[in-house]
Amino acid sequence: MNITRTSFPRIVIIGGGFAGVALAKKLSKQDLQVVLLDKNNYHTFQPLLYQVSTGGLEPDSIAYPIRKILKDFPNFHFRLADVEEVDLIKNKVITNIGKLKFDYLVVASGSKTNYFGNTDIEKYSMAMKTIPQSLNLRSLILENFEDALLTSDLNERNALMNFVIVGGGPTGVELAGALAEIKKGILPKDYPDLDTRLAQIHVVQSGNCILKGMSANASRKAEDFLEKLGVNVWKNVRVSNYDGKTVTTNTDLTFETATLIWAAGVKGATIKGLDGEKFVTRGNRFLVNEFNQLKGFDHIFAIGDVACMISDEYPIGLPMMAQPAIQQGDQLGENILRFIEKQPMKPFAYKNKGVMATIGRNKAVVDLKRFKFQGVFAWYVWMFVHLFFLIGFRNRMVVFINWVYNYVRFDREARLIIRPFKKRSKN
Amino acid sequence: MNITRTSFPRIVIIGGGFAGVALAKKLSKQDLQVVLLDKNNYHTFQPLLYQVSTGGLEPDSIAYPIRKILKDFPNFHFRLADVEEVDLIKNKVITNIGKLKFDYLVVASGSKTNYFGNTDIEKYSMAMKTIPQSLNLRSLILENFEDALLTSDLNERNALMNFVIVGGGPTGVELAGALAEIKKGILPKDYPDLDTRLAQIHVVQSGNCILKGMSANASRKAEDFLEKLGVNVWKNVRVSNYDGKTVTTNTDLTFETATLIWAAGVKGATIKGLDGEKFVTRGNRFLVNEFNQLKGFDHIFAIGDVACMISDEYPIGLPMMAQPAIQQGDQLGENILRFIEKQPMKPFAYKNKGVMATIGRNKAVVDLKRFKFQGVFAWYVWMFVHLFFLIGFRNRMVVFINWVYNYVRFDREARLIIRPFKKRSKN
Numbered sequence: 001m002n003i004t005r006t007s008f009p010r011i012v013i014i015g016g017g018f019a020g021v022a023l024a025k026k027l028s029k030q031d032l033q034v035v036l037l038d039k040n041n042y043h044t045f046q047p048l049l050y051q052v053s054t055g056g057l058e059p060d061s062i063a064y065p066i067r068k069i070l071k072d073f074p075n076f077h078f079r080l081a082d083v084e085e086v087d088l089i090k091n092k093v094i095t096n097i098g099k100l101k102f103d104y105l106v107v108a109s110g111s112k113t114n115y116f117g118n119t120d121i122e123k124y125s126m127a128m129k130t131i132p133q134s135l136n137l138r139s140l141i142l143e144n145f146e147d148a149l150l151t152s153d154l155n156e157r158n159a160l161m162n163f164v165i166v167g168g169g170p171t172g173v174e175l176a177g178a179l180a181e182i183k184k185g186i187l188p189k190d191y192p193d194l195d196t197r198l199a200q201i202h203v204v205q206s207g208n209c210i211l212k213g214m215s216a217n218a219s220r221k222a223e224d225f226l227e228k229l230g231v232n233v234w235k236n237v238r239v240s241n242y243d244g245k246t247v248t249t250n251t252d253l254t255f256e257t258a259t260l261i262w263a264a265g266v267k268g269a270t271i272k273g274l275d276g277e278k279f280v281t282r283g284n285r286f287l288v289n290e291f292n293q294l295k296g297f298d299h300i301f302a303i304g305d306v307a308c309m310i311s312d313e314y315p316i317g318l319p320m321m322a323q324p325a326i327q328q329g330d331q332l333g334e335n336i337l338r339f340i341e342k343q344p345m346k347p348f349a350y351k352n353k354g355v356m357a358t359i360g361r362n363k364a365v366v367d368l369k370r371f372k373f374q375g376v377f378a379w380y381v382w383m384f385v386h387l388f389f390l391i392g393f394r395n396r397m398v399v400f401i402n403w404v405y406n407y408v409r410f411d412r413e414a415r416l417i418i419r420p421f422k423k424r425s426k427n
Numbered sequence: 428m429n430i431t432r433t434s435f436p437r438i439v440i441i442g443g444g445f446a447g448v449a450l451a452k453k454l455s456k457q458d459l460q461v462v463l464l465d466k467n468n469y470h471t472f473q474p475l476l477y478q479v480s481t482g483g484l485e486p487d488s489i490a491y492p493i494r495k496i497l498k499d500f501p502n503f504h505f506r507l508a509d510v511e512e513v514d515l516i517k518n519k520v521i522t523n524i525g526k527l528k529f530d531y532l533v534v535a536s537g538s539k540t541n542y543f544g545n546t547d548i549e550k551y552s553m554a555m556k557t558i559p560q561s562l563n564l565r566s567l568i569l570e571n572f573e574d575a576l577l578t579s580d581l582n583e584r585n586a587l588m589n590f591v592i593v594g595g596g597p598t599g600v601e602l603a604g605a606l607a608e609i610k611k612g613i614l615p616k617d618y619p620d621l622d623t624r625l626a627q628i629h630v631v632q633s634g635n636c637i638l639k640g641m642s643a644n645a646s647r648k649a650e651d652f653l654e655k656l657g658v659n660v661w662k663n664v665r666v667s668n669y670d671g672k673t674v675t676t677n678t679d680l681t682f683e684t685a686t687l688i689w690a691a692g693v694k695g696a697t698i699k700g701l702d703g704e705k706f707v708t709r710g711n712r713f714l715v716n717e718f719n720q721l722k723g724f725d726h727i728f729a730i731g732d733v734a735c736m737i738s739d740e741y742p743i744g745l746p747m748m749a750q751p752a753i754q755q756g757d758q759l760g761e762n763i764l765r766f767i768e769k770q771p772m773k774p775f776a777y778k779n780k781g782v783m784a785t786i787g788r789n790k791a792v793v794d795l796k797r798f799k800f801q802g803v804f805a806w807y808v809w810m811f812v813h814l815f816f817l818i819g820f821r822n823r824m825v826v827f828i829n830w831v832y833n834y835v836r837f838d839r840e841a842r843l844i845i846r847p848f849k850k851r852s853k854n
Binding site: 001002003040041042058059060061063064065067068071072077079080097098131132135142143146149150151152189190191192193392393394395397398401402405413414415416417418419 | 428429430467468469485486487488490491492494495498499504506507524525558559562569570573576577578579616617618619620819820821822824825828829832840841842843844845846
C-alpha cells in the first residue's frame with residue numbers, strides 16, 4: 001500500500017465511523033504511525049440518515065471526508081480499502097488493495113443490517129444504514145408516488161402509497177415521524193392529482209413498546225406523538241416475510257406495500273480471520289474485555305458497534321450507538337499509549353449522557369440521567385446536540401439552514417430522484 | 428397518464444430546463460391545462476455543475492424539484508416521463524408511461540453532449556452535462572488519487588494525476604480553474620503521501636482562443652489567469668481519439684491520462700417523429716421561425732438549446748446558453764396566449780445581458796453590453812448573478828454558505844465518493 005514503516009509502532013484502525021475517528025483524533029500527536037482503512041472515503045453521521053431518506057438534508061451535509069479529518073495529523077495515513085481478512089499469525093490485514101502489517105490492530109468496523117436469516121426480506125426490503133441506501137430509499141419513495149399517479153388500480157395505488165417500517169427503535173420512529181410530516185405538509189401540494197390522505201405509514205414493533213431502550217414515559221409519549229401525526233403503531237407484531245408486495249406477520253395482520261423499510265436489527269460487521277466462536281459472541285460482535293482487547297490478544301482491540309463489552313450494568317454488551325462508540329474510541333486512545341509505555345490501562349466505564357429521539361418536525365423525547373422530558377423543548381435539545389456532534393463547521397451551518405428552512409417553510413427541498421432506484425439499469 | 432382533459436387548451440411542454448420552466452411560470456395563471464414532462468423530477472442549474480464535480484457544492488444545491496416549482500399553479504400537471512416520439516398526425520406525445528394528446532406542443536428538451544461521431548471518445552471520456560455525470564466525475568477524480576497512492580509505477584501515477592479537458596468554452600475553463608484550485612489548496616493536505624505538484628491540468632482547444640464567444644480581452648485574460656494557476660492551455664489542437672489511456676490529437680501532442688473530460692460540443696436533443704431534414708438543422712436543432720414555431724406548424728414550438736432561430740445577428744442560431752433559453756420561454760409564454768386569442772405574436776429578439784465565466788476561486792471575466800472587465804471584481808459580479816438566478820431561497824443560502832466557507836477556508840468539503848465510479852458493480 002506504499003506506506004513506509006517508521007521507527008514508531010504502527011496502529012491499523014479498521015473503520016472510520018464514530019469509534020475509529022474518535023480513536024484517530026486521540027492518537028494524533030503521538031509518536032505512532034496510524035493507518036486508517038475504510039471502504040468509503042467519508043465518515044457518515046448515521047443518526048441523521050433518515051433525514052436524507054426523506055429529502056430534508058443533502059447527503060453531503062452528513063458525510064465528512066476522512067482525509068480532511070486527518071489532514072493535520074502527522075504520521076497518519078488513510079487508504080480506501082475493503083478489509084477482507086486478518087492474518088493473526090503474520091499480524092497482517094489483507095485488503096483489496098494489498099496487505100498491511102500491524103503492531104496493533106483496532107477493529108472499528110461497525111454494524112450492518114440484521115435480517116435474521118430471512119433472504120426474501122433481505123432481497124425486497126430497503127435498509128437505511130448508509131448514505132447510498134438512504135438515497136435509494138429517497139428515490140424509491142418519490143418514484144412510488146410518481147407511479148401511483150399512473151395507475152387506475154386502487155389496490156396498486158394504495159400499495160404504492162403505503163410505507164411499512166419494521167422496527168420501533170429510534171431509527172424506525174424518527175423515519176416514521178419524518179414521513180408523516182411529508183404526508184401532511186408536502187405531498188398534497190406536490191401531487192395534487194393524488195389523494196395523498198390515503199397514504200399510510202406503519203411502524204411494526206415485535207416487542208410491547210417502541211423505543212424500548214428509553215424510559216417508559218419516553219416510549220409512551222413517542223407513541224402518542226406518532227399517532228397524532230397519523231402513524232399506525234403496531235406492537236407485539238413480528239414480521240415473518242415480505243415478497244415485494246405483501247408483508248406477513250405472526251398474527252393475522254398483513255400489509256400490502258411497495259416499500260418495506262427494515263430497521264429491526266443490526267449485527268456486528270466482523271471480519272474473516274477473526275470470526276468463529278473464539279472471538280464472536282451474540283449479535284455477531286467481538287467479545288472484548290474492559291480494555292477493549294480481544295480474548296487472548298494484547299495487541300488486537302475492538303471498539304464501537306462491533307465490540308461487545310459485558311458488564312453487570314450491560315450484561316449483553318454496550319448499546320450499539322454513537323455515544324458508547326465515541327467514548328470507547330477516546331478511552332482506547334489513552335489506553336494504547338499506556339500500553340505502549342508499559343503503564344496500566346484504565347478499564348472502560350460507559351457514561352450514559354442521555355438518549356433521545358425526534359418525532360416529526362418539532363417533537364422529541366429526551367432521557368438524560370436525571371431529567372426526562374418530551375415535547376417541543378426536548379426537540380430543541382435534540383437539535384442542538386445533533387448539530388454539536390456533526391463534524392465540521394460548514395456541515396453544521398448547512399444543516400442548520402436546512403432545518404430552519406424546513407421548519408419555517410414547512411417544506412423539504414431535497415426531493416430529488418438523482419439516481420433512480422426502480423430503473424437501476426440506467427446510468 | 429391519468430390527466431383528465433378540461434375545456435381549456437392543453438399545452439404539453441417537453442423538458443423542465445431553463446426554457447421549459449420559464450415558459451411554465453409564464454403560463455401559470457392562464458386558462459390553460461399545462462402538462463410538463465421531464466425524465467428527471469428536478470430542474471438542474473447547469474452552469475454550476477462543475478462545482479459539483481469538484482466537490483465545492485452538493486448536488487442538491489443546484490437541483491430543484493419541478494413539482495415544487497409548479498405546486499401553486501392550478502391546472503398544472505407534471506409527469507416523470509421519457510418522451511420517445513411525437514405523433515404529428517394524431518397530435519400525441521408517446522412516452523414510456525403512456526400517450527398524451529396535445530393541442531399545443533413545446534419542445535424544450537435541451538441539448539446533449541456531441542462526440543462528433545467518435546465512439547471511443549464517447550465510451551471512455553467523462554461528460555459533465557447532468558448531475559449524475561458530475562457526481563461520476565467527482566468520484567473518478569477522487570478514486571484516481573486514491574489509486575495513484577497505491578502504484579509505484581511513475582507513469583501510471585502521472586496518468587492518474589493528469590486531467591485533460593477538451594473544450595475551451597466556459598464549461599472547460601471553469602472546470603479547469605476549479606481543478607487547479609484543488610491541486611493548489613487541498614490535494615497536498617489530503618494526500619501527504621503523493622507529490623501532488625506532479626498533477627497536471629490541460630485544456631485543449633481546437634480553435635485559436637479559449638472562450639471564443641466572449642471578447643478578445645476576456646479570452647486573453649482568462650488564459651492568463653489559467654496559466655497563473657498552473658493550467659496548461661493548448662490552442663489549435665484538435666483531439667482525435669482517446670482509448671482510456673492515451674489522448675491523440677491532430678498534432679504531435681499526446682497525453683497519458685485516466686481522466687478525459689469532454690466539454691467540446693453540444694447538440695440538440697431532438698425527438699423521433701420530429702427528426703429528419705424537414706425539421707432539423709445544424710447542431711441537430713429544430714429550425715424555428717421568429718415565433719419559435721417549427722416549419723409548417725402553427726401549434727408546435729421549440730425553445731431553448733434545442734431550437735435554432737436564425738437571424739442576421741445570429742446566422743447559425745442563438746447561443747446554446749441559459750439566457751436565450753429563459754428569454755424564449757418568457758416570450759413564448761406571452762405568444763401562446765396571443766395565438767390562442769387570435770392576436771398577432773411578437774417576434775423574438777434576444778437581449779444579450781452579458782456573458783461571464785469564472786476562473787479559480789476569485790477571478791472571473793465578464794462581458795456586459797457596454798462594459799467588459801476581468802479579475803476579482805468580475806468574480807463578485809459572477810457570484811451575485813449566479814446566486815440570483817438559482818431557484819429557491821434555501822438553495823441560494825446553502826450555496827452562499829458553501830462559497831463563503833470555500834473562500835475563507837480555502838477548502839471544499841464535498842470531496843465524497845458516494846457512488847464509486849470505477850467499481851460500478853457495487854451498489
